[in-house]
Amino acid sequence: MVTLMPVKFFVDKVTDDLYILRVDDAEVAYFEALWEIAEGVTYNAYLLVGDDGCILFDSWKARYADQLAETIRRVIDPRDITHIVIHHMEQDHSGALPEILRIADFRPEVLAHPMACQMLGSFYRVNAKVRPVHDEEELNVVGRRLRFIYAPWLHWPETITTYYADHGVLLSGDVxxxxxSPDKIFDDDEEVVEKYLPHVRKYFASVIGTYRQHVNKAVQKMAGLDIRVIAPAHGLVWRKDPRRVVNYYDALANGSQERGKVTIICASMYGECLHAARIVMNELKKRGANVKIYEFTDTSRPSISDLLGDVFNSEAIVVAAPTYESDVFPIARWIIEIVQKKIPSSKSVLVISSYGWGEQAGKKLAEMLRAAGHDIKDLLLFRGRPDSETEEKLREAANKLLSDG
Known part of the structure; x- marks a missing residue:
């Protein structure tokens, strides 16, 4: 039985007129029904109280629509909302929008990317007032200066961000x-930040990874802004050191690696590949490597999203998988297909594969990873269980994996 943590709701001031409305979703087990997140996730909406109205930036998941309405009422009358900015139409941020429009009597004007304006009616069948905003467009809304900056493919094509110029706040959406669900709302506590950053890397690998080349473009577009606060749609708000998360994203996008870190991906039906993978693991640990191992067996099915987070900044990867029906073991193929799309190239790779009557799996795995730009240091194939000669070759291959460092 899985024990769920209680869902928590927060309201706090980011500036004297900007509020964060945060829900900690402890009920979700799979982000986008795909990525395992035992650690949960937050949905951050923001409410800007202006001179002659209020602006809501994004919303929450549909299941929390009533709670968002109540949270808004803790700050203002929802009928005072004159504008709603949609940074990204994915339903974890827009799902509560129909309810918010309803309690605001459908008076708010929705500001969004032109593509998102088209999606709104299709997603929710609501008849809302919409106004497309354009890249680098500046508007004075409720007496506040806003600049809208497109951030395409981070991680949908219609993603935008908003720069609230009066206070130097970048409302960055998914970026x-x-x-x-960090223990704090802001980045003021170093211990909280250090605990949080690996979850940022996991998020980046899972959600942003395929489109990582667009991160540098977005960062360059924002380079001239006086950013004093970064307020994203998930996780911590960065007010103590906003540059830290920008640099962290930039480094991930550029394929930054942790020297000596090796992630082992092992799929093993009856233990042969697992035995081989553990020989390599032990040899690497003797050399002082930071080794992470993910074992997919008849009793173990680890988190794919955790795996991606570790692979993303590893210096090297070990892939061990058996042949299955004259092909690659299915779960190993699926994982490596994801790695091909989401993980930066140029990692050192050792491929290990067992077989009974055909050697296809290991060769195909090596081809897949080579085609993605990784450096195949060695390919070890063995029939049945590794004998003493094969075990020695595994140790030699482990030493070769990081020998260039």
Whole structure:
């Protein structure tokens, strides 16, 4: 039985007129029904109280629509909302929108990317007032200066961010976000930040990874802004050191690696590949490597999203998988297909594969990873269980994996 943590709701001031409305979703087990997040995730909406109205930036998941309405009422009358900015139409941020429009008597004007304006009616069948905003467009809304900056493919094509110029706040949507429900709202506590950053990397790998080349473009577009606060749609708000999360994202996008870190991906039906993978693991640990191992067996099915987070900044990867029906073991193929799309190239790779009557799996895995730009240091194939000669070759291959460092 899985024990769920209680869902928590927060309201706090980011500036004297900007509020964060945060829900900690402890009920979700799979982000996007795909990525395992035992650590949970937050949905951050923001409410800007202006001179002659209020602006709501994004919303929450549909299941929390009533709670968002109540949270808004803790700050203002919902009928005072004159504008709603949609940074990204994915339903974890827009799902509560129909309810918010309803309690605001459908008076708010929705500001969004032109594509998102088209999606709104299709997603929710609501007849809302919409106004497309354009890249670098500046508007004075409720007496506040806003600049809208497109951030395409981070991680949908219609993603935008908003720069609230009066206070130097970048409301960044999914950009600069991360998984987990941090103990604090802001980045003021170093211990909280250090605990949070690995969840940012996991989020980046899972959600942003395929489109990582667009991160640098977005960062360059924002380079001239006086950013004093970064307020993303997931995770911590960065007010103590907003540059830290920008640099962290930039480094991930550029394929930054942790020297000496090796992630082992092992799929093993009856223990042969697992035995081989553990020989390599032990040899690497003797050399002082930071080894993470993910074992997919008849009793173990680890988190794919945790795996991606570790693979993302590893210096090297070990892939061990058996042949299955004259092909690659299915779960190993699926994982490596994801790695091909989401993980930066140029990692050192050792491929290990067992077989009974055909050697296809290991060769195909090596081809897949080579085609993605990784450096195949060695390919070890063995029939049945590794004998003493094969075990020695595994140790030699482990030493070769990081020998260039």
């Amino acid at each position: 600069f976000g991360g998984f987990s």
